[in-house]
Amino acid sequence: MAKGVRRLTSDTVLEITNLKKYFPISKGIFAKKVHVKAIDDVSFSIRKGETASIVGESGCGKSTLARLVNGLIEADEGKIVFKDKDLTHEKENVWRSYRQPMQMIFQDPYASLSPKIKVKDLVGEPLKVHRPTMSKTERLQLVEETLDICGIGRHHLNKYPHQFSGGQRQRIGISRALVLHPELMILDEAVSALDVSVQAQILNLLRDLQERFDLTYFFISHDLSVVEHISDTIIVMYLGNIVEIADKQTLFHDPKHPYTKALLSSIPQTHPKNQREKIVLQGEIPNAAEPPSGCKFHTRCPMAMDICKKVRPEMQTIEDASQVACHLY
């Protein structure tokens, strides 16, 4: 495919429908059982070749969603369908077979790379597991090619993770995922621990890999300025609910939900032309075990009306460009 041209098809790779995950916790001296509604009726889909990003503050449910989509925890309700296969309540051995096409990349590559294992084995190990019939020579060749593509260079084959910088370690983490030729990569705060300049290099690498291998990304970040560079579609979450879904241009230029507007206003802008009026949200994020009634955002919303305290807003499509859950529309 020509560089800079990316196929965005209508084929759905991942379909999430009415997904719920409530964690039981004990509360108070009488150990009353309550539930943290970490994911509370969430629906969205991701098309082949697309980068869909989830953003929201700490505790909104991003990591829980990533773990559900990768089968690391089981959903209470709803559906997770990967390429027409309903995986929601499948057993671990079925999920394991889907971890080749669905690869997960974490925030801290150092924690996910065993310190005593050489780079060639770190990147070769997934092949041993998922392609046991591959010869040693073929495996080494694929590891070398993958490291080259990810900007590590095959001459580093015999080094250990501690001999690399944070950015290089994330390149090794990406190599480990890429070597299996995945279709969907789930990137959970994959650049959050890196300096801004290194973040940009890794995001550029991810974009190049996407073009070259027709990858689909599910990108998770608390930082809208990071997702701006990589996303096609942005999904905004607040306290276990999706409040807005829009393509990147629409979300950045015509945000609908008051929460999205507040998040955007907190991005530092260097150019005066791009300055937005700062919206300071009142109070803290409410406790997910005792969320506010109606719209969960109403306690902090500068536009809240009476109805917002009582009725949870449904997701609706606005001008064909965005979906928003807000009583203002």
Ligand SMILES: Nc1ncnc2c1ncn2[C@@H]1O[C@H](COP(=O)(O)OP(=O)(O)OP(=O)(O)O)[C@@H](O)[C@H]1O
């Ligand atoms: N195993 C668990 N038991 C109880 N509560 C949990 C568990 N895992 C997550 N939670 C709660 O679920 C909610 C969502 O957590 P989650 O980690 O998914 O949010 P997040 O958006 O990824 O936040 P962060 O960026 O801080 O990781 C939080 O209130 C969290 O405390």
